[in-house]
Amino acid sequence: TKPSTFLVPGDKTSAGTLAIISLSRDNFLPLTLEKSTGAVDGYLEGATLNTRFGSYPHSTLLDVPWGSQVRASNVDTGSRGKKRRRDATDEDTPIASQDDDDDSTAANAPVKKAVTAPSGFIYVLRPTPELWTTSLPHRTQVVYTPDYSYILHRIRARPGTRIIEAGAGSGSFTHASVRAIYNGYPRDADDVKGKVFSFEFNESRYEKMQVEIGHHGLDDLVKLTHRDVYNDGFNVNGESPNATAVFLDLPAPWEALHHLSRRKLQKGGEEAEEDSSWVSPLDPKQSVHICTFSPCIEQVTRTVTELRTLGWVDVDMVEISNQKINISREKVGVNYPTEKGYNSSPADVLEAVTKLKSLADRNKETQRVQVLQTGAEGPDSEMDLDSTPNRENQPSNSNGAVDDMEKPWVQGRLVHRPESELKTHTSYLVFAILPCEWDEDAEAAAMAKWPCGN
Ligand code: SAM
Structure with a gap:
């Protein structure tokens, strides 16, 4: 017996098997892939997945490595007067438009030209429990x-x-x-x-x-x-x-x-x-x-x-x-003086440092420049996970900018925030x-x- 793709997915997608389509981060759609002919004379033929993120003939989803990103088709998904087109109007209810047998409007369906521009992309994921x-x-x-x-x-x-x-x-x-x-x-x-x-x-x-x-x-x-x-x-x-x-x-x-x-x-x-x-x-x-x-x-x-x-x-x-816990680096907050007072928004670090330096040059005697490590506290509780030392204490390079400025991946405090939505009791x-x-x-x-x- 051929093993289930749930258990032995193989490297690539194939016709007749289940794929899980990721439309966005938390929006997944199970889809059994079918053989389809793709575009013929500027029209999509056969099984097509229509979503608000664009249309995807199954032919573009077949024989691709699991996890592939697939761009929306740029040809019309309309029928040539034989099959009525269905569009998903809501992100949460995308329609896996397999061959639509309802041709009650077929006689009136206009012949459409290929006009649709690619409007998005999806990921084709292997099925897992x-x-x-x-x-x-x-x-x-x-x-x-x-x-x-x-x-x-x-x-x-x-x-x-x-x-x-x-x-x-x-x-x-x-x-x-x-x-x-x-x-x-x-x-x-x-x-x-x-x-x-x-x-x-x-x-x-x-x-x-x-x-x-x-x-x-x-x-x-x-x-x-x-x-x-x-x-x-x-x-x-x-x-x-x-x-x-x-x-x-x-x-x-x-x-x-x-x-x-x-x-x-x-x-x-x-x-x-x-x-x-x-x-x-x-x-x-x-x-x-x-x-x-x-x-x-x-x-x-x-x-x-x-x-x-x-x-x-x-x-x-x-x-x-x-409970899910999101862990991220928070952009460094910089307090720097402006004409209207201190700007404490966590702006781009390099931009902020440049402003800091020019202001400091102009007012060397009176301006005191503070570069603080702290960012704006959000409403959620946070914990400083790696206790990055205060930027004032860090070594400067020859330009006066601190070394970490060149390493965006270590900028900012490592913080964790519990997801605001706590899962309620299940059983x-x-x-x-x-x-x-x-x-x-x-x-x-x-x-x-x-x-x-x-
Ligand atoms: N564990 C399942 C899942 O993960 O999808 C959900 C189970 S659902 C909460 C409970 C199921 O038990 C229902 O489909 C119900 O029809 C079934 N059930 C209730 N009484 C039963 C019985 N006496 N014998 C067999 N199934 C029963």
């Missing part, structure tokens, strides 16, 4: 990167791990977990180890996600099942996923936990009726790590109670409070471990490895 999370079509609330990176670490997701996930929702967590468990290609039938067993109760979400998983080439790594896991548990076609990691993003995780046991149990931990066909969805030979993801503390307490009742240990809860993460059952065989196997066993 992080970019997919920021650009995916939302069908539900999703798990974001700060949470899922910590969760995958805590549930010990690594190449070869078999993960149970419910509900699948919009597939944000699914894409992150599939990269974590991917253990390389080729994947022989005997070598299908790492896998995500994902469950979704809502039929339309299940169907949409099934299509996405196929488009993204992840079919053999994700087994998606349409299922109410509260009632029907986590086995697939009567077979155990043999999971060692579980992630539950459900409204009532405590309703599903009794299925994640080593013996058949009812909710609350009571033994269920004898059932010889029953198999545990968990790997019998390894401990299992679970995370449940719930926005409310009431959900947490119910989940924790059920986990303890069912024999899970090391139960704890974490809340991720993600509480409850973690726990279900130890593997210990019997005489396990003890014998462990002793056989003694003292170097693992």
